[in-house]
Amino acid sequence: MEVRDASELDADTPHLPNETLELVCAPALIGSLSTTALQDVLDSSRKIVVQGRHNVWQRWATKLGINLEGDVPALKVDNSATALEAAAQNLGFVVTYSSYCQPYLKDGRLATWSKAKVQTTLCLALTGSPDKPSWHPAHKVFDWLKQEFQKGKSTP
Template sequence: MASRLPPLNALRTFVAAARHGSFRAAAEELCVTTGAVSRQVRLLEEWLGLDLFDRSRRQVRLTPVGARYFVRVAELFDQLATATGSLRETGGGRVLHLDCIPTFAMHWLLPRLPVFKVAFPDVELSLFTAPDRIDLSRPLDYAIRRDPGHFAGLTPHPLMSERSAPVCSPRLLAELDGAAMPDGLADRTIIAIRARRDLWPHWCAANHIGVDRLGSRLEVDHTYVAIQAAEDGLGIALVPLLFIERQLADGRLVPVPGCPAVETGRYFLLEHRHRDHVALPGLADWLRRQDGPANPG
């Protein structure tokens, strides 16, 4: 038996396009391309056998039947959101949707989750680890990012600063055998992170060193790969210190003498305020208080 309901993704796309009066604005809200919005709307029109938008002008406009349909469908989506919000509130705890980069989750946030559960016992955490842009098309209450380019449509709350320093394995440090630093970097493999191409140039500028004085390079995609490569003795990595607290504490990584840490950014808690937003007013303050070695006990 054929479904009497049209494709739900097409309906959701139609509501966004109708509400904005623009395929482009709907695409930005849903984090898809304008072409994807157009295809979903066309799919819905073909399913209904009706034109919902007038495309004869440069700006798309709802047809009379499209306007009537939008009123009814938007009302149903509101009812669905209300029912979902009520269920979440009574289903045994609030669900907080948080987005952060994988390295931040692995090396900073996860070791602190036992303390989080003590501070917020009635909150269940749903964690997304996105390496780049923030996807606003899925449930999201907060995100943690360093780059201000992610702030569009979100309310920023400043958290902790980021300081980065060159580190290596104890075995590699022994091989340096007291070499004068930072000049000795020219004779060693430098681990560079493609996602953070700014790190080594910024560190060199802060220490009045030419980038051309660095040694050969091993390039990796992400910070967590650079951390592992440094642990394995493959070179000297310049990484944020907040991500290697445990490695420094247990001796898997050691600072390179004569190579000081420099400030390389600041992290922000980004709040996504929307109708079903789960607000946690104390979250920013709690995160700031965790700026230091994790203590799960």
């Protein structure tokens, strides 16, 4: 499975619903967003950046009209798990896919600023060899994942 742009998938590619990008941080940092403008907070805070094909910080910032240049150098990591752990340790802010941060939000290790959510065309898609038939075992796992994601969306 990989993150893909849903608009570029063919109709037969199984995929989960489009992702929302969320700005998350340790709960101790979220209080600063209630009293200070988001741009000012980000200018003076560390951004945790996941290096990869989809620049989620840039996608998020463009939609919200945010300038990403600031006074604090970014912390660059190579995967979302590391970024989320760094944010949970109060090392800065990260923009991430909602499906990735849900366990952290649920257990209170991270907090999100609800005014900074951005809907995208990105989704998790089951990709692979075109010669694999639809009855391949991976499709059963993917169908289960789709059901689990739908359950998560229907619960408050």
